[in-house]
Amino acid sequence: MADSSRVVPRSFFDRSVLDVAPGLLGKLLVVNLGGSTVTGRIVETEAYGADDDPASHAYQRRTHRNAVMFGPPGHLYMYFIYGMHWCANVVTGAEGDASAVLIRALEPVAGVPEMQARRTGRRDRDLTNGPGKLSAALGLTGAQNFSDLTGHPSVVQIRDDGTPPPDAPGVSSRVGISVAQDYLWRFYIAGNPWVSRARPSGGTDV
């Protein structure tokens, strides 16, 4: 990369998902697909645990779909939802710890024309303010499942340009789930206009 940011090392992801999820706020998600580079700043995340979290895809047991979550940290877990959307997750914790962070919203940083081309007809504010939207804008699908986020070069990277996570992130229950609503495992940069609009109960937003 020709900028001053650097790839976030695997050790960053080799921690509790409840540390990594808020820690990812402010980091950059960089995708190189189709001959172009698209970058977004992470402004909203959700933590998903293993057999301690009824809302997690890894709650029941290891299956073909959730296999990535059981692997080493720093890899990408892509899943298909509602028959039409892809969601992007970062695997956390040591190998065998099946936890991951769902990236729920990005602030566009570079490659906005590519994002607009992938989401024709959408207003700019709707390019990346949701997990399905940002995957579409960045071109992420199941083809990128298992990608190593710490390689360089790599198709998908998490980079750090020196922007620290907020001292006091917004915290709430997770969006769109019907169980474990007392888990306040959603984190976001309070007041950031790119955060998805949903505000579940228990939030501390302004």
Place this chain on the structure above:
DNA sequence: CATGCGATCCGCT
């Protein structure tokens, strides 16, 4: 602005 619903398909029972 809030609520409601249809689209569309995969994973798991």
Place this chain on the structure above:
DNA sequence: GCGGATCGCATGC
């Protein structure tokens, strides 16, 4: 066969 870590549009206030 059922339900889902969503989105976009339509409706109604």
